[in-house]
Structure formats: structure tokens, C-alpha cells
Amino acid sequence: MAVIDAENLSKSFGSFKAVDNVSIAVKKGEIFGFLGPNGAGKTTTIRMLTGVLTPDSGSARICGIDIHANPLEAKIRMGIIPENGTVYSDLTAEQNILWTAKFYGMDRSARKRRADEILSYLGLSERRNDIVRNFSKGMRQRISIACAIVPSPPVLFLDEPTAGLDVYSRRLVIDTVRRMNDEGSTVFLTTHNIEEANELCTVISVINKGTIIATDSPEKLKKTFDTANYVEIAFEQQVKRELFAHPGITRAVPHGDKWRLYTEDPDQAVKYLAALADREHLKILSVATSSPTLEEAFVQLTGGGA
Amino acid sequence: MDIRLFTRSVVLVTEKNMRIYYYKGAVVIFGLLFPFIMFLTFFIGRNINLLLFFPAFLGMMLFFSSSSTGPLITPWEKREKTYERLLSLPVTLESIIIGDILAGSLFGIVITTIVWGAGSVLLGLPLENPGLLAVTMLLGAFTFAALGTLLSSPAMNNPSNVMMLSNLIRLPLIFVSGVFIPLNQLESWEWVLTSLSPLTYLVDLFNGAINGNAVYSPALDVSILVLVILVFIGGAKLIQQWNLSKGL
Numbered sequence: 001m002a003v004i005d006a007e008n009l010s011k012s013f014g015s016f017k018a019v020d021n022v023s024i025a026v027k028k029g030e031i032f033g034f035l036g037p038n039g040a041g042k043t044t045t046i047r048m049l050t051g052v053l054t055p056d057s058g059s060a061r062i063c064g065i066d067i068h069a070n071p072l073e074a075k076i077r078m079g080i081i082p083e084n085g086t087v088y089s090d091l092t093a094e095q096n097i098l099w100t101a102k103f104y105g106m107d108r109s110a111r112k113r114r115a116d117e118i119l120s121y122l123g124l125s126e127r128r129n130d131i132v133r134n135f136s137k138g139m140r141q142r143i144s145i146a147c148a149i150v151p152s153p154p155v156l157f158l159d160e161p162t163a164g165l166d167v168y169s170r171r172l173v174i175d176t177v178r179r180m181n182d183e184g185s186t187v188f189l190t191t192h193n194i195e196e197a198n199e200l201c202t203v204i205s206v207i208n209k210g211t212i213i214a215t216d217s218p219e220k221l222k223k224t225f226d227t228a229n230y231v232e233i234a235f236e237q238q239v240k241r242e243l244f245a246h247p248g249i250t251r252a253v254p255h256g257d258k259w260r261l262y263t264e265d266p267d268q269a270v271k272y273l274a275a276l277a278d279r280e281h282l283k284i285l286s287v288a289t290s291s292p293t294l295e296e297a298f299v300q301l302t303g304g305g306a
Numbered sequence: 307m308d309i310r311l312f313t314r315s316v317v318l319v320t321e322k323n324m325r326i327y328y329y330k331g332a333v334v335i336f337g338l339l340f341p342f343i344m345f346l347t348f349f350i351g352r353n354i355n356l357l358l359f360f361p362a363f364l365g366m367m368l369f370f371s372s373s374s375t376g377p378l379i380t381p382w383e384k385r386e387k388t389y390e391r392l393l394s395l396p397v398t399l400e401s402i403i404i405g406d407i408l409a410g411s412l413f414g415i416v417i418t419t420i421v422w423g424a425g426s427v428l429l430g431l432p433l434e435n436p437g438l439l440a441v442t443m444l445l446g447a448f449t450f451a452a453l454g455t456l457l458s459s460p461a462m463n464n465p466s467n468v469m470m471l472s473n474l475i476r477l478p479l480i481f482v483s484g485v486f487i488p489l490n491q492l493e494s495w496e497w498v499l500t501s502l503s504p505l506t507y508l509v510d511l512f513n514g515a516i517n518g519n520a521v522y523s524p525a526l527d528v529s530i531l532v533l534v535i536l537v538f539i540g541g542a543k544l545i546q547q548w549n550l551s552k553g554l
Contacts, residue, residue, distance in 0.1 A: 014552075071398050072308055073308055073311070075396040082394050088322070095325075099318065
């Protein structure tokens with residue numbers, strides 16, 4: 001049975017159809033990535049799955065419980081980091097966590113123990129009694145994470161949890177997601193960071209213009225676009241695009257101080273480039289081949305985000 | 307619906323509101339200072355019988371204190387972006403609305419009880435019916451805290467706009483409610499006008515509880531206030547549901 005099970009969810013705002021007939025099934029123990037360009041419908045979908053918005057049609061079940069028919073029973077099984085949902089600035093870090101824990105029926109000692117453990121893990125023990133208003137964005141996001149994981153929920157929803165964070169905070173979020181997953185939580189994650197999804201997720205769905213256009217494992221999604229092999233080469237000298245006109249090279253794109261040459265046959269392309277350098281007296285500074293990335297798959301699936 | 311989960315969510319929303327919006331020094335001081343200013347404004351120098359008018363004064367206090375902060379809560383939470391977090395927790399729209407009303411009610415009851423206590427000691431107020439006074443306090447606080455929650459419901463995230471709307475509705479309710487002229491001294495057209503304000507029935511209940519000279523029967527006053535509560539809660543729920551259907 002799917003732990004998160006949505007069938008034919010649709011939602012319009014006026015004449016704009018934000019989500020159109022979206023169905024999702026996330027199995028127990030998965031880390032499910034939900035990717036899409038801005039305005040694709042990710043946040044609207046997650047809000048319908050978490051009971052914040054009511055869909056125009058369709059249904060969503062969390063652990064088999066319909067979120068819109070029995071919101072309390074379903075919500076008590078999930079922890080959420082909303083996209084815009086900051087924690088309460090006028091409460092301290094610890095008060096935010098303890099207050100959230102009460103919603104899940106945790107007794108006083110369990111709340112205290114869990115808050116101590118999470119504050120320590122997130123590096124906030126010394127700031128536990130400080131008002132959140134004075135915290136940085138990264139620290140606030142850590143409190144938001146703490147509130148989401150305090151009940152050790154079977155299902156964890158994270159809407160763009162690393163957006164705008166520094167490297168350390170981002171790393172902490174990723175480690176926390178892994179840790180919660182190891183402890184048994186099923187994770188539903190939306191992100192703009194494709195490499196993050198690649199690194200974390202077992203299954204990925206790509207949504208564009210309100211419709212899911214692909215669902216698969218990251219590796220299978222990449223292989224769908226195996227024409228996206230490329231060779232990346234840097235010369236000491238400036239070179240013109242025309243030099244790369246060769247039957248084996250489908251596209252040449254400048255990439256910083258390098259050229260990225262898309263090819264169906266990297267072997268043929270590399271041999272051509274070596275011959276080219278020899279003929280034109282060019283010094284090769286670096287050369288590398290790459291297999292298709294999830295980013296390539298994403299860009300092709302969403303038509304470049306258009 | 308699991309009633310235990312629902313009750314817990316109501317209590318926790320109330321706790322959050324009390325901690326964040328009502329336990330502030332400025333709010334408490336304003337809550338205590340406001341009755342004093344109102345007393346000076348409306349009753350001093352007018353050569354009126356304070357004992358006769360004190361029930362109306364209490365009604366006005368309960369009305370203002372219960373409905374003063376409620377209109378700010380939802381707009382404030384929308385502006386601070388904590389509203390989505392709140393909706394994501396194990397709560398329903400109903401538990402948020404009732405939690406908001408309970409917090410406003412508690413604040414109104416505490417402030418009005420202090421005013422009543424001070425009035426009793428300083429003016430030697432009579433007390434004809436203690437039970438009715440308790441019911442009046444509870445019912446009045448709940449009614450006007452529900453009004454505060456209804457006023458907080460329109461889709462605004464700017465608290466100052468909400469305060470303008472709030473005052474636009476609350477102030478006229480006072481002037482058409484028999485606070486300044488006893489109900490039994492009203493002309494016929496004034497009688498019709500005052501019957502439109504729920505504050506009229508609260509003042510009448512306070513008159514019955516303190517002086518024993520209510521104009522309407524307590525049962526009628528209570529029934530009308532209960533009806534008003536249902537209308538305010540229903541209205542708040544409909545408006546907030548409508549807002550959510552358009553997004554956050």
C-alpha cells in the first residue's frame with residue numbers, strides 16, 4: 001500500500017489551472033522527489049496532499065486516511081516543512097518545538113527529551129531559550145525542521161527545504177532527511193536543486209504546467225535522455241564554434257572557459273577533437289566526458305522551463 | 307472526527323494565541339488602561355448615576371476587550387507567514403476559529419472581571435444574580451471574541467487595514483446599543499435601532515445580573531446571543547474557507 005496516495009488531484013485558481021489530474025503513489029520508506037520549474041504546481045500539490053488546500057477534484061490519502069475527510073487523523077501522521085511557513089518569531093526555539101510536539105500527543109517528558117535531542121543534533125542547544133526573531137534564515141529553517149521531525153512522523157513533507165540556505169545549513173537539511181528516512185519516515189520532497197534530488201531521492205516525478213510528465217528513478221530518467229552525452233573541452237586559445245562542425249557533434253555550447261560538445265558517440269568526438277587540436281595547433285587544457293545528468297533530463301522534459 | 311484530537315488542537319491554538327498575542331505587556335496594559343480612559347470619557351462630568359450605568363460600562367468593556375485583538379491574529383499570521391505552518395499542523399479550520407475565539411474570550415473575561423471587582427469595591431455595586439453574571443460574562447466574551455474572529459477573516463495580511471474595518475463596525479455597534487441611554491428610556495425608533503446590536507442584549511443581561519432591572523427576559527437575551535455566536539462563527543468559517551479556495 002502507498003503511504004502517500006493521491007488520485008486525480010486538480011486545483012484551479014480562477015481560470016488558471018494550477019494542478020491538473022495529478023496522481024502520485026509513494027511507497028513506505030521511499031524518498032520521493034517532486035521536481036518542476038517555478039509555477040509548475042509543486043507547492044499547490046503539496047498543499048493539497050497536506051490538507052492546507054482543498055482540491056477541486058480528486059483525493060489524497062496519508063497512510064490510508066483521506067486527508068480531507070479526516071484531516072486530524074491524517075495530519076497527526078505527518079511532519080511538514082512548508083515553503084513559506086516560518087516558525088513563530090515571538091517564541092523561543094524550544095517553545096516552538098515543545099508547542100508543536102503537544103499537537104502529536106507527546107507527554108511532557110517525551111517532548112522534553114526529543115526537543116533536547118533535536119536541538120543538540122541541529123546545533124541549537126545554546127540558543128534554545130532565545131527568541132526566534134533574532135535568528136538567521138538558516139537557523140529559523142533548522143527550527144522549522146525541528147518542528148517537523150519532533151514527533152518522528154511516518155511521513156515527512158518538505159517543500160523547498162534548502163532554498164536560500166548556506167552550504168552548512170543545506171548539508172544539515174540533507175543529512176536530516178537521510179536520518180529521518182533511515183529511522184523509518186517516508187519523505188516527500190520538492191526542490192529546485194536537481195543534484196540534491198539526484199543525491200537523495202529513490203523516485204522522482206517531474207511536474208510541468210500542472211501535469212506530471214515523468215515518474216521514475218533518477219538513473220532511469222537520465223537514461224531516457226541518453227542522447228545528452230557530452231564532451232567538455234578547454235583550449236588554451238580562443239576557438240570559434242565553426243571548428244566543432246562535425247557529423248558526430250550535435251551541438252556546441254560555451255560553458256565558462258570551456259566548450260560543451262553534445263554527441264551521440266563520445267569516442268568519435270574525442271578522436272575528432274584530438275585531431276583538431278593537432279591540426280590547428282591548439283593546446284588542450286582539459287577534456288572530460290560526461291554521461292547524461294538529471295538536469296539534462298529535467299530541462300528536456302520541461303522544455304527548458306517554458 | 308476524533309473529538310480528543312479536535313479538543314487538543316483547540317486548546318493548543320488558544321495557548322499559542324495567549325502566549326503570542328495576549329500575554330504582551332502592551333496588550334495587558336492597554337486592556338487595563340482602556341476601561342479607565344473609557345470611564346473618564348463617557349461618565350465623568352456628565353452627572354449620571356454610576357450605579358445605573360455601570361452594567362452598560364461593563365458591557366462595553368467586555369465588548370471591547372474580547373474583540374480587540376482577535377481581528378489582528380489571522381492577518382498578522384498571514385503577514386508573518388506562520389499561517390501556512392499553523393494550517394499544516396494537526397488542526398482544522400474550526401479548531402483555529404474556536405481557538406482564536408477562546409483566547410479573546412479569556413482576555414475579555416479577565417479584564418472585565420478586574421473592572422467589575424474594582425467597581426464593586428470602589429462603588430459598592432449590588433449583585434442581584436451571581437449565576438447570571440457568570441453566564442453573562444462567558445456568553446458576552448464568546449460573542450464578541452467571535453465578532454473579532456469574523457473581522458479577522460477577510461483576506462488581508464495588513465493588520466492596520468483590519469483595524470480600520472474592525473473599528474468601522476465595532477464603534478457604531480456601541481452607539482446603537484443602549485449603552486448610553488437605558489433601554490427603558492428609549493423612543494420607539496431608537497428601540498428598533500438598539501435591537502439590531504448584540505451589545506444591547508449583553509448590557510440587558512448585565513443589568514439583570516447586577517441591578518435586577520433587565521428589560522428583556524434573560525432567556526431571550528441568551529437565545530439571541532447564542533444565535534449571534536452561531537452566525538459569527540458560521541460567517542468566519544465561510545469566509546476563511548472561501549479565502550483558502552483562492553490560495554493562501
